[in-house]
Amino acid sequence: MGLFQRGPARIRLDGAVVLVTGGARGIGARTACAAGDRGAHVWIGDLDPDLAERAATGAQCRRLDVTDPASWQSLVDEIVRVHGRIDVLVNNAGVMPTGSLIAQPLAEIDLTLDVNVRGVLLGMRAVLPTMIAARRGHIVNVASMAGELPLPGMVTYNASKYAALGASLAARREYEAAGIAVCAILPAAVRTELSSGADLGGTLPTVDPEQVADAILHTLRSRAAQTSVPQWVSPAWRVADLLTPEPLMRLARGVADDDQALRINANAGRRGYLDRIADQTRAHAEPGIRESGIAESDISASGIAE
Template identity: 50%
Template sequence: MSRYPRIDLDGALVAITGGARGIGRATALAFAARGARVALGDLDEDLAAATAAEIGPAAFAHRLDVRDRASFDAFLAAAEAHHDRPLDVLVNNAGVMPTGAFLEQDEALDRLTVDVNLHGLVHGLRAAAPGMIGRGRGHVVNVCSLAGKFPVKGLAVYNASKFGAVGLTAATRLELDRTGVSVSAVLPSAVRTELSAGIDYGPLPAVDAEDIAAAIVGSVRSRAAEIAVPGYVGAAQTLSTLLPEPVMRTLRALARDDRALTAVDAGVRRRYLERITRG
Protein backbone atom coordinates (compact mmCIF):
# COMPACT_ATOMS: atom_id res chain seq x y z
CA MET A 1 0.00 0.00 0.00
CA SER A 2 1.36 3.44 -0.93
CA ARG A 3 2.45 5.77 1.88
CA TYR A 4 1.05 8.65 -0.20
CA PRO A 5 -2.63 9.60 -0.52
CA ARG A 6 -3.98 8.86 -3.99
CA ILE A 7 -4.33 11.77 -6.42
CA ASP A 8 -7.19 11.40 -8.87
CA LEU A 9 -6.12 13.23 -12.01
CA ASP A 10 -9.71 13.84 -13.12
CA GLY A 11 -10.22 17.43 -11.98
CA ALA A 12 -6.80 17.73 -10.31
CA LEU A 13 -4.79 20.93 -10.68
CA VAL A 14 -1.36 20.45 -12.25
CA ALA A 15 1.09 23.35 -12.61
CA ILE A 16 3.85 22.95 -15.21
CA THR A 17 6.88 25.20 -15.60
CA GLY A 18 8.33 25.67 -19.06
CA GLY A 19 4.87 24.73 -20.28
CA ALA A 20 4.89 26.54 -23.61
CA ARG A 21 7.01 24.10 -25.62
CA GLY A 22 8.82 20.77 -25.65
CA ILE A 23 8.40 18.49 -22.64
CA GLY A 24 6.23 21.03 -20.82
CA ARG A 25 3.75 21.30 -23.67
CA ALA A 26 3.60 17.52 -24.12
CA THR A 27 3.07 17.11 -20.37
CA ALA A 28 0.22 19.63 -20.32
CA LEU A 29 -1.49 17.79 -23.17
CA ALA A 30 -1.02 14.42 -21.42
CA PHE A 31 -2.46 15.60 -18.10
CA ALA A 32 -5.37 17.35 -19.81
CA ALA A 33 -6.15 14.11 -21.65
CA ARG A 34 -6.54 12.48 -18.22
CA GLY A 35 -9.06 15.12 -17.15
CA ALA A 36 -6.69 17.36 -15.19
CA ARG A 37 -6.79 21.13 -15.12
CA VAL A 38 -3.41 22.50 -16.13
CA ALA A 39 -1.57 25.76 -15.50
CA LEU A 40 1.28 26.56 -17.88
CA GLY A 41 4.01 28.85 -16.62
CA ASP A 42 6.59 30.18 -19.05
CA LEU A 43 8.69 33.25 -19.82
CA ASP A 44 7.04 33.22 -23.25
CA GLU A 45 3.53 33.99 -22.09
CA ASP A 46 2.18 34.35 -25.64
CA LEU A 47 3.36 30.87 -26.63
CA ALA A 48 2.07 29.45 -23.35
CA ALA A 49 -1.30 31.06 -24.05
CA ALA A 50 -1.34 29.50 -27.52
CA THR A 51 -0.69 26.07 -26.00
CA ALA A 52 -3.41 26.66 -23.40
CA ALA A 53 -5.86 27.69 -26.14
CA GLU A 54 -5.07 24.47 -28.00
CA ILE A 55 -5.88 22.44 -24.89
CA GLY A 56 -9.10 24.34 -24.15
CA PRO A 57 -10.90 25.58 -21.01
CA ALA A 58 -9.01 23.16 -18.76
CA ALA A 59 -5.76 25.09 -19.40
CA PHE A 60 -4.48 28.42 -18.10
CA ALA A 61 -1.29 30.30 -19.03
CA HIS A 62 0.72 32.74 -16.93
CA ARG A 63 4.10 34.39 -17.27
CA LEU A 64 6.70 32.73 -15.05
CA ASP A 65 10.38 33.33 -14.42
CA VAL A 66 11.48 30.35 -12.33
CA ARG A 67 14.58 32.28 -11.25
CA ASP A 68 12.36 34.61 -9.23
CA ARG A 69 10.57 33.22 -6.16
CA ALA A 70 7.99 36.03 -6.23
CA SER A 71 7.18 35.16 -9.84
CA PHE A 72 6.71 31.52 -8.82
CA ASP A 73 4.41 32.46 -5.94
CA ALA A 74 2.34 34.63 -8.26
CA PHE A 75 2.07 31.84 -10.85
CA LEU A 76 0.77 29.27 -8.36
CA ALA A 77 -1.61 31.75 -6.76
CA ALA A 78 -3.02 32.70 -10.17
CA ALA A 79 -3.38 29.03 -11.14
CA GLU A 80 -5.31 28.21 -7.98
CA ALA A 81 -7.52 31.28 -8.33
CA HIS A 82 -8.25 30.59 -12.00
CA HIS A 83 -9.15 26.95 -11.47
CA ASP A 84 -10.69 27.55 -8.03
CA ARG A 85 -8.93 24.66 -6.34
CA PRO A 86 -5.62 23.99 -4.55
CA LEU A 87 -2.57 22.64 -6.30
CA ASP A 88 -2.28 18.86 -6.53
CA VAL A 89 0.81 18.37 -8.70
CA LEU A 90 3.76 20.61 -9.57
CA VAL A 91 5.96 19.70 -12.54
CA ASN A 92 9.27 21.54 -12.27
CA ASN A 93 10.19 21.22 -15.94
CA ALA A 94 11.75 24.51 -17.07
CA GLY A 95 15.39 24.06 -18.07
CA VAL A 96 18.17 25.29 -20.33
CA MET A 97 21.15 23.47 -21.83
CA PRO A 98 24.01 25.56 -23.17
CA THR A 99 26.85 23.50 -24.61
CA GLY A 100 30.54 24.16 -25.09
CA ALA A 101 34.00 23.65 -23.67
CA PHE A 102 34.04 24.43 -19.95
CA LEU A 103 37.01 26.83 -20.06
CA GLU A 104 35.43 28.77 -22.92
CA GLN A 105 31.86 29.02 -21.66
CA ASP A 106 30.40 32.40 -20.83
CA GLU A 107 29.93 33.06 -17.11
CA ALA A 108 26.53 34.64 -17.69
CA LEU A 109 25.39 31.38 -19.30
CA ASP A 110 26.78 29.46 -16.33
CA ARG A 111 24.65 31.55 -13.96
CA LEU A 112 21.59 31.21 -16.16
CA THR A 113 21.99 27.42 -16.26
CA VAL A 114 22.26 27.05 -12.49
CA ASP A 115 19.54 29.61 -11.78
CA VAL A 116 17.00 27.92 -14.06
CA ASN A 117 17.92 24.26 -13.65
CA LEU A 118 18.58 24.24 -9.91
CA HIS A 119 17.28 27.40 -8.22
CA GLY A 120 14.11 27.09 -10.30
CA LEU A 121 13.40 23.75 -8.61
CA VAL A 122 14.22 25.21 -5.19
CA HIS A 123 11.75 28.05 -5.74
CA GLY A 124 9.07 25.70 -6.97
CA LEU A 125 9.40 23.32 -4.04
CA ARG A 126 9.35 26.11 -1.49
CA ALA A 127 6.36 27.73 -3.16
CA ALA A 128 4.28 24.56 -3.50
CA ALA A 129 5.25 22.21 -0.67
CA PRO A 130 3.90 24.12 2.38
CA GLY A 131 0.34 24.15 1.03
CA MET A 132 0.59 20.50 0.03
CA ILE A 133 1.88 19.56 3.49
CA GLY A 134 -0.96 21.48 5.10
CA ARG A 135 -3.47 19.49 3.04
CA GLY A 136 -1.61 16.22 3.66
CA ARG A 137 -1.31 15.37 -0.03
CA GLY A 138 0.55 16.43 -3.16
CA HIS A 139 3.21 15.47 -5.66
CA VAL A 140 6.19 17.31 -7.12
CA VAL A 141 8.01 16.10 -10.22
CA ASN A 142 11.46 17.49 -10.91
CA VAL A 143 12.45 16.97 -14.53
CA CYS A 144 16.15 16.30 -14.07
CA SER A 145 18.30 14.42 -16.59
CA LEU A 146 20.49 11.38 -16.92
CA ALA A 147 23.16 14.08 -17.21
CA GLY A 148 22.53 14.49 -13.49
CA LYS A 149 24.21 11.13 -12.98
CA PHE A 150 26.44 10.72 -16.01
CA PRO A 151 28.98 13.45 -16.92
CA VAL A 152 29.32 14.46 -20.54
CA LYS A 153 32.07 16.46 -22.24
CA GLY A 154 30.75 19.83 -23.35
CA LEU A 155 28.03 19.90 -20.69
CA ALA A 156 30.03 20.55 -17.51
CA VAL A 157 27.87 23.29 -15.99
CA TYR A 158 24.67 21.65 -17.24
CA ASN A 159 25.92 18.44 -15.60
CA ALA A 160 26.56 20.36 -12.38
CA SER A 161 23.08 21.85 -12.37
CA LYS A 162 21.44 18.49 -13.02
CA PHE A 163 23.58 16.63 -10.47
CA GLY A 164 22.33 19.29 -8.06
CA ALA A 165 18.75 18.76 -9.19
CA VAL A 166 18.98 15.02 -8.57
CA GLY A 167 20.46 15.59 -5.11
CA LEU A 168 17.85 18.22 -4.26
CA THR A 169 15.07 15.84 -5.25
CA ALA A 170 16.45 12.97 -3.18
CA ALA A 171 16.98 15.11 -0.08
CA THR A 172 13.61 16.86 -0.17
CA ARG A 173 11.91 13.50 -0.72
CA LEU A 174 13.49 12.34 2.55
CA GLU A 175 12.54 15.52 4.41
CA LEU A 176 8.91 15.34 3.26
CA ASP A 177 8.57 11.67 4.16
CA ARG A 178 5.32 10.97 6.05
CA THR A 179 3.81 14.35 5.15
CA GLY A 180 1.74 12.86 2.33
CA VAL A 181 3.80 14.81 -0.22
CA SER A 182 6.04 12.95 -2.66
CA VAL A 183 8.95 14.26 -4.72
CA SER A 184 10.08 12.35 -7.82
CA ALA A 185 12.90 12.83 -10.31
CA VAL A 186 12.35 12.05 -13.98
CA LEU A 187 15.66 11.53 -15.78
CA PRO A 188 15.41 11.71 -19.57
CA SER A 189 18.09 10.65 -21.98
CA ALA A 190 18.54 12.93 -25.01
CA VAL A 191 15.13 14.34 -25.93
CA ARG A 192 14.09 15.43 -29.41
CA THR A 193 13.31 19.03 -28.46
CA GLU A 194 14.91 22.42 -29.01
CA LEU A 195 16.99 21.88 -25.85
CA SER A 196 19.24 19.35 -27.59
CA ALA A 197 18.67 20.41 -31.20
CA GLY A 198 21.78 20.54 -33.34
CA ILE A 199 23.70 17.92 -31.35
CA ASP A 200 24.40 14.46 -32.75
CA TYR A 201 24.47 12.19 -29.71
CA GLY A 202 25.34 9.12 -31.76
CA PRO A 203 24.60 5.88 -29.87
CA LEU A 204 22.87 7.67 -26.98
CA PRO A 205 19.16 6.81 -27.30
CA ALA A 206 16.91 9.73 -28.17
CA VAL A 207 13.33 9.90 -26.93
CA ASP A 208 10.38 12.14 -27.70
CA ALA A 209 8.81 14.73 -25.41
CA GLU A 210 5.71 12.55 -25.26
CA ASP A 211 7.78 9.74 -23.72
CA ILE A 212 8.85 12.04 -20.90
CA ALA A 213 5.31 13.32 -20.47
CA ALA A 214 4.06 9.74 -20.06
CA ALA A 215 6.68 9.11 -17.36
CA ILE A 216 5.70 12.31 -15.54
CA VAL A 217 2.01 11.41 -15.59
CA GLY A 218 2.84 7.86 -14.49
CA SER A 219 4.80 9.16 -11.50
CA VAL A 220 1.59 10.48 -9.96
CA ARG A 221 0.50 6.87 -9.54
CA SER A 222 3.85 5.21 -8.78
CA ARG A 223 5.44 8.00 -6.68
CA ALA A 224 8.80 6.43 -7.60
CA ALA A 225 11.91 8.21 -6.39
CA GLU A 226 13.62 8.18 -9.81
CA ILE A 227 12.33 7.34 -13.26
CA ALA A 228 14.82 7.07 -16.12
CA VAL A 229 13.56 7.38 -19.70
CA PRO A 230 14.22 4.98 -21.31
CA GLY A 231 14.49 2.75 -18.27
CA TYR A 232 17.36 0.61 -19.51
CA VAL A 233 19.62 3.67 -19.80
CA GLY A 234 19.18 4.26 -16.09
CA ALA A 235 20.27 0.70 -15.43
CA ALA A 236 23.28 1.16 -17.74
CA GLN A 237 24.26 4.32 -15.89
CA THR A 238 24.18 2.46 -12.57
CA LEU A 239 26.34 -0.29 -14.06
CA SER A 240 28.83 2.30 -15.32
CA THR A 241 29.58 3.38 -11.75
CA LEU A 242 30.88 -0.12 -11.02
CA LEU A 243 33.37 -0.19 -13.89
CA PRO A 244 37.00 0.87 -13.37
CA GLU A 245 37.79 4.29 -14.81
CA PRO A 246 40.21 2.97 -17.48
CA VAL A 247 37.44 0.69 -18.78
CA MET A 248 34.94 3.53 -18.85
CA ARG A 249 37.46 5.79 -20.57
CA THR A 250 37.90 3.20 -23.32
CA LEU A 251 34.15 2.72 -23.73
CA ARG A 252 33.62 6.48 -23.86
CA ALA A 253 36.26 6.86 -26.54
CA LEU A 254 34.65 4.11 -28.63
CA ALA A 255 31.30 5.88 -28.29
CA ARG A 256 32.89 9.25 -29.14
CA ASP A 257 31.70 10.88 -25.95
CA ASP A 258 32.83 14.34 -27.11
CA ARG A 259 29.89 14.77 -29.52
CA ALA A 260 28.47 17.72 -27.58
CA LEU A 261 31.70 19.49 -28.58
CA THR A 262 32.45 18.04 -32.01
CA ALA A 263 29.15 16.87 -33.55
CA VAL A 264 27.28 20.15 -33.31
CA ASP A 265 25.36 22.29 -35.78
CA ALA A 266 26.74 25.67 -34.73
CA GLY A 267 23.92 27.64 -36.34
CA VAL A 268 21.17 25.69 -34.58
CA ARG A 269 22.92 25.98 -31.22
CA ARG A 270 23.53 29.71 -31.72
CA ARG A 271 19.83 30.34 -32.36
CA TYR A 272 18.93 28.37 -29.24
CA LEU A 273 21.37 30.35 -27.11
CA GLU A 274 20.04 33.61 -28.49
CA ARG A 275 16.52 32.64 -27.47
CA ILE A 276 17.31 31.55 -23.91
CA THR A 277 19.46 34.60 -23.22
CA ARG A 278 16.77 37.02 -24.45
CA GLY A 279 14.56 36.10 -21.51
Protein backbone atom coordinates in the same frame (compact mmCIF):
# COMPACT_ATOMS: atom_id res chain seq x y z
CA MET B 1 7.07 8.20 8.93
CA GLY B 2 6.93 4.80 10.60
CA LEU B 3 8.62 1.76 9.14
CA PHE B 4 5.39 0.23 7.84
CA GLN B 5 3.39 3.43 7.34
CA ARG B 6 2.00 3.88 3.86
CA GLY B 7 3.54 6.54 1.65
CA PRO B 8 1.79 9.54 0.10
CA ALA B 9 -1.58 8.84 -1.46
CA ARG B 10 -1.91 8.54 -5.21
CA ILE B 11 -3.39 11.52 -7.02
CA ARG B 12 -5.77 10.91 -9.91
CA LEU B 13 -5.26 13.19 -12.90
CA ASP B 14 -8.99 13.53 -13.55
CA GLY B 15 -9.89 16.74 -11.74
CA ALA B 16 -6.37 17.37 -10.41
CA VAL B 17 -4.86 20.87 -10.42
CA VAL B 18 -1.55 20.63 -12.28
CA LEU B 19 1.09 23.34 -12.71
CA VAL B 20 3.74 22.82 -15.42
CA THR B 21 6.70 25.16 -15.86
CA GLY B 22 8.41 25.76 -19.20
CA GLY B 23 5.28 24.45 -20.88
CA ALA B 24 5.30 26.29 -24.19
CA ARG B 25 7.47 23.78 -26.03
CA GLY B 26 8.91 20.29 -25.87
CA ILE B 27 8.44 18.13 -22.80
CA GLY B 28 6.50 20.79 -20.91
CA ALA B 29 3.97 21.33 -23.69
CA ARG B 30 3.49 17.58 -24.18
CA THR B 31 3.02 17.06 -20.45
CA ALA B 32 0.47 19.86 -20.21
CA CYS B 33 -1.49 18.49 -23.17
CA ALA B 34 -1.41 14.93 -21.86
CA ALA B 35 -2.57 16.00 -18.40
CA GLY B 36 -5.37 18.08 -19.90
CA ASP B 37 -6.48 15.19 -22.09
CA ARG B 38 -6.82 13.09 -18.92
CA GLY B 39 -9.10 15.58 -17.21
CA ALA B 40 -6.68 17.74 -15.22
CA HIS B 41 -7.03 21.47 -14.66
CA VAL B 42 -3.73 22.55 -16.21
CA TRP B 43 -1.81 25.74 -15.55
CA ILE B 44 1.37 26.62 -17.41
CA GLY B 45 4.02 29.00 -16.11
CA ASP B 46 6.39 30.25 -18.80
CA LEU B 47 8.17 33.43 -19.87
CA ASP B 48 6.06 33.29 -23.05
CA PRO B 49 2.46 32.57 -21.97
CA ASP B 50 1.11 33.38 -25.44
CA LEU B 51 3.21 30.65 -27.01
CA ALA B 52 2.22 28.29 -24.19
CA GLU B 53 -1.45 28.97 -24.86
CA ARG B 54 -1.04 28.02 -28.50
CA ALA B 55 0.91 24.88 -27.57
CA ALA B 56 -1.54 23.62 -24.95
CA THR B 57 -5.08 24.67 -25.82
CA GLY B 58 -7.31 24.75 -22.77
CA ALA B 59 -4.56 25.36 -20.25
CA GLN B 60 -4.42 28.52 -18.15
CA CYS B 61 -1.13 30.19 -19.10
CA ARG B 62 0.68 32.82 -17.08
CA ARG B 63 4.06 34.49 -17.23
CA LEU B 64 6.53 32.92 -14.80
CA ASP B 65 10.19 33.63 -14.16
CA VAL B 66 11.26 30.51 -12.25
CA THR B 67 14.26 32.36 -10.78
CA ASP B 68 12.05 34.97 -9.11
CA PRO B 69 10.29 34.11 -5.81
CA ALA B 70 7.72 36.86 -6.29
CA SER B 71 6.80 35.52 -9.73
CA TRP B 72 6.27 32.06 -8.24
CA GLN B 73 4.19 33.38 -5.36
CA SER B 74 1.96 35.43 -7.64
CA LEU B 75 1.14 32.42 -9.81
CA VAL B 76 0.65 30.01 -6.90
CA ASP B 77 -1.62 32.51 -5.11
CA GLU B 78 -3.77 32.85 -8.23
CA ILE B 79 -4.13 29.10 -8.69
CA VAL B 80 -5.05 28.61 -5.04
CA ARG B 81 -7.63 31.42 -5.27
CA VAL B 82 -9.27 29.67 -8.22
CA HIS B 83 -9.05 26.03 -7.11
CA GLY B 84 -8.22 26.14 -3.43
CA ARG B 85 -5.19 23.88 -3.92
CA ILE B 86 -2.37 22.68 -6.18
CA ASP B 87 -2.18 18.90 -6.53
CA VAL B 88 0.76 18.49 -8.89
CA LEU B 89 3.81 20.58 -9.74
CA VAL B 90 5.97 19.64 -12.72
CA ASN B 91 9.24 21.57 -12.45
CA ASN B 92 10.27 21.30 -16.10
CA ALA B 93 11.78 24.65 -17.08
CA GLY B 94 15.52 24.63 -17.64
CA VAL B 95 18.41 25.66 -19.89
CA MET B 96 21.26 23.68 -21.44
CA PRO B 97 24.24 25.63 -22.71
CA THR B 98 27.11 23.42 -23.84
CA GLY B 99 30.82 23.83 -24.53
CA SER B 100 34.08 24.10 -22.67
CA LEU B 101 33.82 25.27 -19.05
CA ILE B 102 36.67 27.78 -19.36
CA ALA B 103 35.08 29.28 -22.48
CA GLN B 104 31.63 29.56 -20.94
CA PRO B 105 30.67 33.12 -19.97
CA LEU B 106 30.10 33.61 -16.25
CA ALA B 107 26.65 35.04 -16.98
CA GLU B 108 25.74 31.82 -18.78
CA ILE B 109 26.89 29.77 -15.78
CA ASP B 110 24.73 31.97 -13.54
CA LEU B 111 21.72 31.50 -15.82
CA THR B 112 22.12 27.72 -15.88
CA LEU B 113 22.39 27.38 -12.12
CA ASP B 114 19.63 29.90 -11.42
CA VAL B 115 17.10 28.28 -13.76
CA ASN B 116 18.01 24.62 -13.30
CA VAL B 117 18.67 24.64 -9.55
CA ARG B 118 17.22 27.80 -8.01
CA GLY B 119 14.10 27.42 -10.15
CA VAL B 120 13.50 23.89 -8.86
CA LEU B 121 14.02 24.91 -5.23
CA LEU B 122 11.81 27.99 -5.52
CA GLY B 123 9.08 25.95 -7.19
CA MET B 124 9.02 23.42 -4.39
CA ARG B 125 9.06 26.17 -1.74
CA ALA B 126 6.15 27.92 -3.45
CA VAL B 127 3.79 24.94 -3.60
CA LEU B 128 4.76 23.02 -0.47
CA PRO B 129 2.78 25.14 2.04
CA THR B 130 -0.54 24.54 0.27
CA MET B 131 0.28 20.86 -0.22
CA ILE B 132 1.26 20.45 3.42
CA ALA B 133 -2.00 22.09 4.49
CA ALA B 134 -3.93 19.64 2.30
CA ARG B 135 -1.82 16.68 3.46
CA ARG B 136 -1.42 15.63 -0.17
CA GLY B 137 0.61 16.62 -3.19
CA HIS B 138 2.89 15.43 -5.95
CA ILE B 139 6.03 17.16 -7.23
CA VAL B 140 7.96 16.04 -10.31
CA ASN B 141 11.36 17.59 -10.89
CA VAL B 142 12.58 17.03 -14.42
CA ALA B 143 16.29 16.46 -14.03
CA SER B 144 18.30 14.53 -16.64
CA MET B 145 20.53 11.52 -17.10
CA ALA B 146 23.15 14.26 -16.93
CA GLY B 147 22.33 14.17 -13.21
CA GLU B 148 24.09 10.79 -13.08
CA LEU B 149 26.22 10.63 -16.22
CA PRO B 150 29.05 13.21 -16.44
CA LEU B 151 29.79 14.44 -19.95
CA PRO B 152 32.55 16.64 -21.39
CA GLY B 153 31.17 19.93 -22.62
CA MET B 154 28.38 19.90 -20.04
CA VAL B 155 30.18 20.68 -16.78
CA THR B 156 27.78 23.40 -15.63
CA TYR B 157 24.73 21.54 -16.88
CA ASN B 158 25.92 18.35 -15.17
CA ALA B 159 26.38 20.30 -11.93
CA SER B 160 22.86 21.72 -12.17
CA LYS B 161 21.21 18.37 -12.86
CA TYR B 162 23.16 16.53 -10.16
CA ALA B 163 21.85 19.26 -7.84
CA ALA B 164 18.27 18.90 -9.10
CA LEU B 165 18.38 15.15 -8.53
CA GLY B 166 19.88 15.52 -5.05
CA ALA B 167 17.31 18.15 -4.10
CA SER B 168 14.51 15.87 -5.27
CA LEU B 169 15.72 12.88 -3.27
CA ALA B 170 16.24 14.97 -0.13
CA ALA B 171 12.87 16.74 -0.41
CA ARG B 172 11.22 13.37 -0.93
CA ARG B 173 12.48 12.21 2.46
CA GLU B 174 11.74 15.54 4.12
CA TYR B 175 8.09 15.78 3.07
CA GLU B 176 6.83 12.22 2.60
CA ALA B 177 5.42 12.20 6.15
CA ALA B 178 3.36 15.25 5.15
CA GLY B 179 1.70 13.22 2.38
CA ILE B 180 3.76 14.65 -0.48
CA ALA B 181 5.56 12.57 -3.10
CA VAL B 182 8.63 14.12 -4.75
CA CYS B 183 9.83 12.32 -7.87
CA ALA B 184 12.70 12.94 -10.28
CA ILE B 185 12.63 12.23 -14.02
CA LEU B 186 15.93 11.61 -15.82
CA PRO B 187 15.52 11.69 -19.60
CA ALA B 188 18.33 10.73 -21.94
CA ALA B 189 18.63 12.64 -25.23
CA VAL B 190 15.25 14.07 -26.25
CA ARG B 191 14.31 14.90 -29.83
CA THR B 192 13.58 18.62 -29.52
CA GLU B 193 15.28 21.81 -30.58
CA LEU B 194 17.79 21.53 -27.76
CA SER B 195 19.33 18.53 -29.50
CA SER B 196 20.05 20.59 -32.62
CA GLY B 197 23.63 20.04 -33.72
CA ALA B 198 23.95 16.73 -31.86
CA ASP B 199 24.18 13.28 -33.42
CA LEU B 200 21.29 11.44 -31.80
CA GLY B 201 21.83 8.20 -33.66
CA GLY B 202 24.09 5.28 -32.90
CA THR B 203 24.86 4.54 -29.25
CA LEU B 204 23.14 7.58 -27.70
CA PRO B 205 19.73 6.63 -26.20
CA THR B 206 17.15 8.98 -27.68
CA VAL B 207 13.47 9.53 -26.90
CA ASP B 208 10.60 11.76 -27.96
CA PRO B 209 9.12 14.41 -25.65
CA GLU B 210 5.86 12.46 -25.56
CA GLN B 211 7.69 9.54 -23.96
CA VAL B 212 9.06 11.79 -21.24
CA ALA B 213 5.61 13.31 -20.67
CA ASP B 214 4.16 9.82 -20.25
CA ALA B 215 6.89 8.98 -17.72
CA ILE B 216 6.15 12.18 -15.79
CA LEU B 217 2.46 11.37 -15.52
CA HIS B 218 3.19 7.73 -14.71
CA THR B 219 4.89 8.87 -11.48
CA LEU B 220 1.45 9.74 -10.13
CA ARG B 221 0.83 5.99 -10.04
CA SER B 222 4.32 4.67 -9.32
CA ARG B 223 5.50 7.51 -7.05
CA ALA B 224 9.02 6.25 -7.82
CA ALA B 225 11.89 8.29 -6.40
CA GLN B 226 13.57 8.53 -9.79
CA THR B 227 12.75 7.31 -13.26
CA SER B 228 15.03 7.37 -16.27
CA VAL B 229 13.66 7.59 -19.79
CA PRO B 230 14.22 5.02 -21.26
CA GLN B 231 13.82 3.14 -18.00
CA TRP B 232 16.85 0.91 -18.54
CA VAL B 233 19.37 3.73 -18.94
CA SER B 234 19.92 4.68 -15.30
CA PRO B 235 20.20 1.11 -13.94
CA ALA B 236 22.51 0.15 -16.82
CA TRP B 237 24.74 3.17 -16.20
CA ARG B 238 25.03 2.43 -12.47
CA VAL B 239 26.07 -1.17 -13.14
CA ALA B 240 28.53 -0.14 -15.85
CA ASP B 241 30.04 2.60 -13.72
CA LEU B 242 30.46 0.20 -10.80
CA LEU B 243 31.90 -2.77 -12.68
CA THR B 244 33.79 -1.30 -15.65
CA PRO B 245 37.49 -0.42 -15.21
CA GLU B 246 38.22 3.19 -16.09
CA PRO B 247 40.42 2.42 -19.14
CA LEU B 248 37.63 0.28 -20.63
CA MET B 249 35.03 2.90 -19.76
CA ARG B 250 37.18 5.53 -21.46
CA LEU B 251 37.29 3.39 -24.60
CA ALA B 252 33.53 2.85 -24.53
CA ARG B 253 32.89 6.55 -24.10
CA GLY B 254 35.09 7.28 -27.08
CA VAL B 255 33.10 4.87 -29.24
CA ALA B 256 29.89 6.52 -28.02
CA ASP B 257 31.27 9.98 -28.92
CA ASP B 258 30.42 11.22 -25.43
CA ASP B 259 32.31 14.51 -25.85
CA GLN B 260 30.26 15.86 -28.75
CA ALA B 261 28.83 18.57 -26.48
CA LEU B 262 32.24 20.22 -26.78
CA ARG B 263 31.69 20.59 -30.53
CA ILE B 264 27.98 20.93 -31.30
CA ASN B 265 27.95 24.71 -30.94
CA ALA B 266 29.90 24.89 -34.22
CA ASN B 267 27.03 23.23 -36.10
CA ALA B 268 24.88 25.62 -38.10
CA GLY B 269 21.73 23.79 -37.04
CA ARG B 270 22.24 24.91 -33.46
CA ARG B 271 22.47 28.62 -34.30
CA GLY B 272 18.88 29.48 -33.42
CA TYR B 273 19.12 27.86 -30.01
CA LEU B 274 22.43 29.58 -29.26
CA ASP B 275 20.90 32.94 -30.16
CA ARG B 276 18.07 32.37 -27.70
CA ILE B 277 20.52 31.30 -24.99
CA ALA B 278 22.48 34.52 -25.58
CA ASP B 279 19.29 36.61 -25.34
CA GLN B 280 18.18 34.83 -22.19
CA THR B 281 21.60 35.18 -20.60
CA ARG B 282 21.61 38.90 -21.32
CA ALA B 283 18.09 39.32 -19.96
CA HIS B 284 18.94 37.38 -16.82
CA ALA B 285 22.10 39.40 -16.23
CA GLU B 286 20.16 42.65 -16.72
CA PRO B 287 16.86 42.29 -14.83
CA GLY B 288 15.32 45.28 -16.55
CA ILE B 289 15.34 43.35 -19.81
CA ARG B 290 13.36 40.44 -18.37
CA GLU B 291 10.07 42.08 -19.26
CA SER B 292 10.97 41.88 -22.96
CA GLY B 293 9.05 38.64 -23.35
CA ILE B 294 11.92 36.31 -24.28
CA ALA B 295 10.47 32.83 -24.06
CA GLU B 296 12.00 30.66 -21.38
CA SER B 297 10.40 27.65 -23.04
CA ASP B 298 12.40 28.40 -26.20
CA ILE B 299 15.46 27.30 -24.28
CA SER B 300 13.90 24.93 -21.75
CA ALA B 301 15.82 21.73 -21.18
CA SER B 302 14.75 18.62 -19.40
CA GLY B 303 17.18 16.06 -20.68
CA ILE B 304 20.65 15.66 -22.10
CA ALA B 305 19.03 17.26 -25.14
CA GLU B 306 15.36 18.06 -24.76
